[in-house]
Amino acid sequence: MKYAVRTAKVIAAALGLAAIAAPALAQQGLDEPFQKPFKEALAGKTVAYVPVAMNFDLTEGWYAGMKKELEPLGVKFEIRDPNWNTNAGAQAVTSLISEKPAVMVIHNPDVQTYAKLLQRAENEGIYVIQINMGSAYRSSAFVGANWIEIGEKDTEAVVKACQGKSNKIAIVQGALSAAASAYTLKGVENVLAKHPEIKVVSSQAADWDAAKAKAITQTVLKQNPDLCGIVGFWDGMDIGTAAAVKEAGLTGKVFVATSGGGERKGACELVKSGAFDLNLSYDVPTQAAQMAGTIKWLLSSGAKAGSIKGSEYTTLIPITKENADSQTSCWNLSDLKK
Amino acid sequence: MKRFRFNQQEIVFAVFAVLFLAFSIFLRGFLTPENMLTLLQNVAVLGILGLAMALVVIGRGIDISLIAALAVPPGLVLQMVQNGHSLPASLLTAVLLTIAFGLVNGWLIAYAEVPSLFATLATGLLLAGLGQAALFQLDVVQWSDGMQGFERLGQGTILGVPTSIVMFAIACVVVAFLLRQTRWGAYIYAIGDNPYAARVTGIPSRPIIVLQYVVAAQIGCFAGLVMAASVNSMPTRVFNSTLIYDVILVVVLGGIGLSGGRGGVLNVIIGTLLIGTMLNGMTIMDISYAGQNLVKGVVLLLAVITDSFLNPRNEETAQQGDI
Amino acid sequence: MRDTLTSLRYRYWPDHLLGEILSKRWTETAIPVILLLIVGFALSRSIDHFLSPASLADTARQAGEIGFIGLGMALVVIVGGIDLSVGSIFALTDFCALYLLDVLNWPVPAVVVATLACGALLGAVNGVLIGYLRLRAFITTLITLIIYRSAFDLLIQRYSNSIAAAFPDIPSWNFIGGGDVFGIPSVALVYIAIAIFGHIFMTRLRPGWHITAIGGSRRSAYNSGIPVRRTIALCYVASGVLTSIAALFFAARLGTVGGDIGVGLEVIVLTATVLGGITLGGGKGSVAKSLVGVLIVLLITNGLTTLNARGGINRMALAGILLLAAMVDIRWQKNRTRIISKVYVAPTYHALPPPPATEIGQGGPFEQNDKLRDVELIGLGRIEAPEDVILDRNNNLYAGSRHGDIMRFFAPDYQRMEVFAHIGGQPLGMAFDRQDNLYVCIGGMGLYRITPDGTVEKATDETNRSMHSVNDDSRLRLADDLDITDDGLIFFSEATVRYEMDEWPIDGLEARGNGRIICYDTKTGATHTALRGLKFPNGICVASDGQSILFAETFGCSIKRLWFAGPKKGQVEVVMDNLPGYPDNINLASDGNYWLALVGMRSPSLDLAWKMPGFRRRMAKRVPVDEWLFPNINTGCVVKFNEQGKILESFWDLRGENHPMITSMREHRGYLYLGGIMNNRIGRYKLDNADPNYVQYDKRWGKAS
The missing domain is CATH 3.40.50.2300 (Response regulator)
Structure with a gap:
């Protein structure tokens, strides 16, 4: 009993000691200097x-x-x-x-x-x-x-979709004077240079305007019902392009490739509905x-x-039917604001 | 004056006929029924806007704010439906907004006596600003599921004719009826011809001017709905474009003088056909956008110059303030 | 006591200034200027450094550029047109400058000249189409807007890369773009210089007046021989050049041919122009208005952008302010003249003692009679408004007419008549000089001379401007009557400097000393004001002493004498006061006395009202003009008075049918010839006991050689 009492005392003392010493013995934090x-x-x-x-x-x-x-x-x-x-x-x-x-x-x-x-x-x-x-x-x-890359990738997809078809494509540009439009066109030309079999039946600027894009596309489709693909320069405008394709009953037959910021309503949902076959998103x-x-x-x-001078080019997300349902392919503004 | 009006209309019609003939002969695929429909379909919205503008111009005014009326209320419909409201409620809100907007325009011009060019310039800015600041999240308002079925207004065909052409036709009939068959229409001509005389004769010119702008805004809103339905979205950025200039061109080229009191629906149709033919033919020829504009401008200029040679303006009969 | 206070209050308080300030043309710009001040004040309170030199210089650079285009637009709008193509011209001339500089490597002066020439050319296209071919401005410039813009688009497709690659570093080019002199940016300096020139051009030079005239009424301008077509064409050329100046500064500042350059510029400039108060439709506008409009629009847009406002808010604010300003301004323009007409009339205190009796049976020199009842009539129905009549040495009779002619009736029977000279304004008082030149006071025009062969020459139409007067009193508004001294000095009265000729009764209602006597020296051609502050000075006659003139103050109801030579030179002395009527012309009589016409008789009501300025002001504000109390000019008489101011005789016509009104009379070879400004006839009355050989000028200056 006495022993037990002593032991208890020792333990208590040790505990007390430990309690006092604990701060000194515990893992110490480091100030990150930067x-x-x-x-x-x-x-x-x-x-x-x-x-x-x-x-x-x-x-x-x-x-x-x-x-x-x-x-x-x-x-x-x-x-x-x-x-x-x-x-x-x-x-x-x-x-x-x-x-x-x-x-x-x-x-x-x-x-x-x-x-x-x-x-x-x-x-x-x-x-x-x-x-x-x-x-x-x-x-x-x-x-x-990277606008050139966008032009190249869109055109490559259209060229691929045209294989075994008429090889006739149309280009719906933005505004002639806008650099984004001019750079994208350069990308398109880069690819077309490698594919002489592709025939561009129309290359018009719709001035970033959906209604104008629709008018142009309608006319082009009437002249060339066997068109196999369209390279569009911006999804906001190519809603019109897609509407013309849909009205002509050629959805699925004419491959529509475009690009944009990847906002859900403007990109993923339109790809899902079949309006666009490819929408290259630069993921805002x-x-x-x-x-x-x-x-x-x-x-x-x-x-x-x-x-110092440097560049960071965005990695493009190609939105197609396969990934249009995925939560990560597109974004929406209200979520981003949260 | 009467001879003069008739001749400008005739000249524009002649230019149209020559172009049409030339395109039919030299352009493969121009003179096909499908292409004719496409041609009309492409300018249907422009034509509807032209009707609204014609209504105002005949009453010796001008409505620069039409593009705002085209963009904002229909955009509001799409936005409200997107936010979960029902389509009828959204449409009603848009119509009320348009009426309010037309009333503001009309009040400013008829009662506050602000010149119409300036008043509508400012109100258009106001409405577009309101849309940007308070109504829309993004400037392209997308179609949503709640709008299902409404796209029939601008897409598809009725008895083989594309719907937007049918809509243009309906608008033409309505405006022609208003102008030619109602007392209100006769009053508009009277006010446009000589506002002071109209007032002295006891025509309630101020309420009529207000009504004129309300109806014009309403037609503009209708054109916007057709346009939104046809492209499945409302790109409200169209307000920044120069579309209004095309609308004025359609009206003035068709032979409706800016000094008011002259012209009618037929003039709008002729002006629309001329522009439509040119755009369609040049798109088939794959002329670039800037090139198209250049050709369009030169042809229009030639038409106006020809007119001035055949019907020189007389210093004696030139109307004051007729710019 | 009360009357004294009233009299002091009205003598020293300048009631008339408010109306005169409001009727200045520059008050038209009041609303835009006030708005500009409010906007400037609000922004300087909410933005730090808004008024710092750097920030002001930035604003000045942009304002200068837009300002040039604003000037061009103002010019075109004033001439009655509109220029929608300025945005596209801006883009094209901007391209022109940069292409010449960066691609062709032209020297800067050559680039400047070529760019201006390019602007002139583009403007000339508009000018030829609108001026010479007379196309409608709106539609034409709308089409050229499209053409120029597409030309620009096509050009930059080819050349924008080479222009973008160039970063020219030429000191003179950089100075145009970013240089300053004492902190004032180069563009602002050039703008100030051109604006000052523009102001002088529009307000002081003939072409500027032509521009305003064409805008005001193209038809009248055309009919009055102004080269309408050329002037209009040149306005568009000027608009193109001014736009190219703006583009030049823009090109030097940013060196860009981006696709959106100048898009929508026409709307901004048009907004600024209209906001500044330059009415669409033409005829109205100034450089200051253009500048104020441009500043308001720029300050609002830039200020709101700096305040983090989003585009939508910015647009709404801009549109709201524009509409508000336009509404207030339109109210102001519309009611300004109404306000002026309400406050312009500033009656003052004017007390007269009770007039002497004129009734039959009361006795006194003014006792009424019927002597003039049966005067002979000359030219009945063939002449209108002969205010004054005069006879030359050959007994021919001259009288003015309302149509702006001097008519001559030939002696001896005065049946045959001819237009002696056409002047254009209404002739009032007349006098011959020694060389038989006829000097005539023309209402609204000034003093004119007609040589014996009928040639009309202007003698004078202006005098020295007085420093303290708000109204510009250098021009003659209502030269009334005159006489010529032996030394060739012409003294003539100007009845009022505040009213036009047709408003003369309002001056009587006001009863303020608004008139003056002006002296024109026929030898030197100099004009100076001899005496001012007179209550409607009217008739003038050189007195027999040859050292003084007698003049009538119509609404002062008095005759006074002014010495122009001799020991009392410069002094004024009352000859007669408290006349029973309103004195008009004075002329010499054959017996050395003077004739005086009383154009109308005083009435107790107006006499009383003259003591009650407040009453008359209320009347002017609340009652329509045609119901105002006016001086009576229905009945009058001719009196004869002597050097001492004693009335010797009076001549009345109680019926007033034969010769209803008398404003002047001349004695000639035993007859008295009577003129009246409302009459359609001249009267001739045979005087008893008068010198049958009396000829006024023969007596004064001897027979003609």
Whole structure:
């Protein structure tokens, strides 16, 4: 009993000792030396976003994605919406230069208009990230789709679908003057150069307009009922192309390939319904994440604006009947905003 | 003046006939029944808008906001259905919105006496802005399951004729009836011909002008529904396009002078046919979009110049403010 | 006591200024300017650095570019057209500049010249079509908009890559694009220079007036011989050139030929133009209006963009402000003249003692009689409105007419008549000089001279502008009567500087000293104002002493004397006051006394009203013009008075049927010739006891050689 009591005392003492010593003996945390400067580098900084316009899937998606990533870090995320007016956009960029945000995220309307201004901005020490549509000036970073690749992949798919058929295809371009349209056309030409058997019966610009795309396609289909494929340049416009195909009763017989931001209603559901056979998505949420990542990296690097220059081309997701049902192929805006 | 009007219409008709003949002879596949229907189908929406514009122009006004009426209320229908409302409720909301919009236009022009060009420029901007800011999530409003069946308005055929042509025809009949068979239509001509005289004679010109813009907006909304049904979505970005200029061209080329009081549905049809023939023929020839516009512009210019040579304007009879 | 206070209040408080300020043309622009100030203030409060030099310079650069196009559009709209093709011209000339510079490597001055020439050419296409071929502006420029735009699209397809690749670094080019002088951007400097020129051009130069005239009424402009077609064509050329200037600055600033350049520009510029107050349809507008409109539109769009507003909100705000401004402005334009007509009339205190009696049986010099009942009539129904009559040394009779002619009736029977000279305005007072030139005061035009062979020459139509006057009083509005001194000085009265000729009774209602006496020197041709602040100065007569003039103040009911030479030079002295009627012309009588016409008699009601300015102001505001209380001009008389101001004799016509109204009289060879501004006849009255050989000018200056 006595022993037992002693033992108990020893144990108690040991326990007490252990209790006292425990903090010293437990696993000790390490201060990560770079996260604080990272946070400091970002907090209070202003990032200005100049899309060509808000209110459409791409720009809204990028906006929501970047905001979600950046605002918790104390970054002030501002938006300048020129609403399709190139002149207003140039003015917005000009006044941003004198306001001196830390980073400018620029969605160019064409390859030239902002080029001089962006150069000036980087000279003034503002990082410039160009998204989806580059300019003649190469800035710190480009994040976006590779239009040539889009043109090539779409055309390859159409050429493949045409095998053993009439080999007649049509091209529905965007606006002639838009670089995205011109680059995509270059990709189309690259592939067609390798396939001399393919005959382009019509290559028209529909000006990003669904109604015009439908009118053109209708006429082309009336002239060439044996058409085997159409390369479209944007899914928002090619709704019209697809409607013309459907009305002609040629759904499934004419292969419609297009591209877009991969928003659920505009991409997956239309592929599911058979309107499009292939929709190459440049997956806006991933792009937004890449943009946010680039901003974080640039701000925390401390590099001089314009001293380093790089590009991140988006990996394209080909949406076809096989993956159109998958949750990951497409995105929708309300989810992205959550 | 009467001779003059008749001649411009005739010239445009002659240009149309020459083009049509040339295309029929030289373009393989132009003069087929299918292509004729396609030709008409492609310009049906333009034609319906032209009717709305004609109504306003005859009353010595102009309605630049038609494209907003074309884009926003139908877009609202699609958006509401997408959000889970029923189709009839959505349609009713859109019609009410259109009426409200027409009333605002009409009130500004008839009562606040803002010049119609300026007033509709601004209200169009207002409505488009409202759509962008408050009504639509994305600028292309997609078709949804709740709209099932409604696409019949713009797709498919009725007795072998594409539906949009039928819709254009219906709109033509309705507008022709309004203009030629109702007292209201006669009043519009009177107001367009001489607004002061019309007022002095006791015509309630202000309410009639208001009604005119309400009806025009309603027709614009109808054109929008046909367009949305035919492409299975409402690309509201169409507001940024230069479609309104095509609409004005259809009306003025057809022979409806901007000084008002002249012309009718027939003029709109002629103007529409001319534009449709040119676009169709050039698409078959695979001329690029810019090239098409260039050719279109030059042909139109030639038509207008020919008209001025055959019917020179007289300094004495030129109307003030007739730009 | 109360009357004294009233009199002091109305003497020193400038009631008339409000109306005069409102009737200035620049108040038309009031609403847009106020809006601009509000927008500027609101934005400067909500945006940091909005007013910083850098930010202002950025705004100025853009405003300058759009401003040039705005000027072109303003010009075209003022001439009665519209130019929808400016956006496309902008794009094409922008391309032209960059193509020449980047691809062909032209030197900068050559690029500038070629670009302007390109703009002129594109504008000239519009100009020829609309000006010479007389196509409708709206449809024509709509078509050229499409043509130019598609040409631009085709061109940039071929050349945009080579232009995009070039980053030219030429100092002069960079200066155009981004240079400044003392912080003012180059584009703003050029804009200011062109705007100042444009203002002078539109308001002071003949071509500018032609443009406004054509816009105001093409038909009248054509009929009055203005080269309508050429002027219109040149306006479109100017619009093209101005647009190309804007494109040049844009090209140097951004160096881009992107596809959307200039798309929708016409809408922005048109909005700015209309918002600034330049009415579609023509005839109205100014440089300032164009600038104000452009600034408002730009500040709103740029300001809202900077405030993080989304495109939709931005559009709604812009549209809302535009509509509101347009509505307020239209109300303002519409009611401005109404407001002016309400506040312009600014009556003042004017007290007269009770008038001397004129009734038969009361006695006194003014006692009524019927002497003029049976005057002979000359030219009955063949002449209208002979305000003044005069006879030359050959006894021929001259009288003015409402149609702007001087009529001559030939002696001896005055049956034959001819148009002696056509002037164009209504002739009022007349006088011959030593060389038998007839000097005439023309209402609304000034002082004119008619040589004996009937040639019409302008003597003067302006005097020195007084510094403190809001109304421009340098122009003569209502030259009324005159006389010529022995030294060749012409003294003439201008009845009012605030009203036009047809509004003369309103001046009487106001009873303010709005008139003046002006002196024109026939030797030097100089004009100066001799005396101002007179209540409707009217008749003028050089007194017998040759050193002073007598003048009548119609609504002052008095005759005064002004010395223009001698020891009392410059002094004014009352000769007669409190006349029973409203004095009009004064002329010499053969016996060395003076004739005076009383055009109408005073009435107790107006005498009372003249002491009650508040009453008259209320009347002017609330009662339609044709029911206002006006000076009575139904009955009048001729009186003779002497140097001391004593009335010697009076001549009445109680019936007023034969010769209803008297505004002037001349004595000539024993007869008195009577004129009346409302009459269709001239009266001739045989004077008893008068010198039958009296000829006014022979007596003063001797017989003609």
